[in-house]
Amino acid sequence: MELLQSWHIFVILARHNFLDMLYKLSLLVSLLFFTSPLLAQKYNYKSSSSKVLLKTQIEFKKAGANTGANKMTLALSNTESTSEFDAKTGQLTFSAPVKDFKFEQTKFQKTFQSAPMLKSKDYAFVVFKGKVVNYKRRMVRKNKSNEVTLEGMLTIRGITKPIKATGTLTRVNKTQLIGKAQFVIPDASMFASNQEEQKGLTEEAKVTVNAKVEVVYEKQAKK
Numbered sequence: 001m002e003l004l005q006s007w008h009i010f011v012i013l014a015r016h017n018f019l020d021m022l023y024k025l026s027l028l029v030s031l032l033f034f035t036s037p038l039l040a041q042k043y044n045y046k047s048s049s050s051k052v053l054l055k056t057q058i059e060f061k062k063a064g065a066n067t068g069a070n071k072m073t074l075a076l077s078n079t080e081s082t083s084e085f086d087a088k089t090g091q092l093t094f095s096a097p098v099k100d101f102k103f104e105q106t107k108f109q110k111t112f113q114s115a116p117m118l119k120s121k122d123y124a125f126v127v128f129k130g131k132v133v134n135y136k137r138r139m140v141r142k143n144k145s146n147e148v149t150l151e152g153m154l155t156i157r158g159i160t161k162p163i164k165a166t167g168t169l170t171r172v173n174k175t176q177l178i179g180k181a182q183f184v185i186p187d188a189s190m191f192a193s194n195q196e197e198q199k200g201l202t203e204e205a206k207v208t209v210n211a212k213v214e215v216v217y218e219k220q221a222k223k
Contacts, residue, residue: 045140045177045217050081052096055210061203075104083215085179090135092150092179094128094213119157127155128183132169140177145170150181159191167213177217185209 054076081096103109130152139146150165167181185191188207192198 044220045085045087046220047083047215047217049079050083050094050096050213050215052078052081052101053212053214054078054101055212057208057210059206059208061205074108076101077104078102081213081215083179083217085177085215085217087137087140087219090132092128092130092132092152094215096126098124098126123156123158125155128163129153129155130163135169139169140171143171143173148179148181154183154185156191157193159193161190175219177219179213179215179217181213183209183211183213185211 056074080100083094154163
């Protein structure tokens with residue numbers, strides 16, 4: 001009888017210890033998965049000094065207008081642009097300050113910055129908001145280059161239009177990505193704010209813009 005009572009007490013204690021251990025284990029798992037700052041964070045990639053190279057081709061409809069030639073190409077660059085890429089969704093934003101575009105031909109710089117049609121005081125940035133259409137998370141898990149397609153909305157001078165682009169997304173290492181894309185605006189008059197501006201842009205010339213963008217992203221935790 002005493003043996004049975006002792007065994008019964010042992011079973012109760014063992015069951016108690018097991019349940020207590022199970023409770024502590026479940027608590028530990030919960031703490032690891034729901035309160036660990038590393039597991040709770042999502043990651044964005046940010047860049048504070050992206051590069052934009054523009055080739056602007058002006059095709060004069062009246063031969064000889066201003067230059068004596070039918071076509072003219074102007075090259076600009078901007079190294080003060082910023083960008084952010086969401087590694088979970090493939091969403092991205094890109095912003096280029098208008099005042100920081102620099103001409104290869106410096107004689108055009110002052111005219112560009114003071115041009116009333118540019119409206120740089122009211123609309124200080126060229127902004128793209130969109131996504132990588134064919135984005136897969138594995139693209140940022142291996143050190144390789146991936147061809148990508150971008151779709152989104154481009155805003156210039158307060159006018160927003162849909163645009164597509166092609167490019168590459170390359171993981172350099174665990175904390176760095178390089179994104180490259182090429183945007184083409186076949187006719188800049190699409191960003192005219194009214195009929196009068198559109199007429200002014202199309203009457204004498206056709207302006208085509210080819211933009212090459214290169215962004216070096218650094219990985220940052222998103223709280």
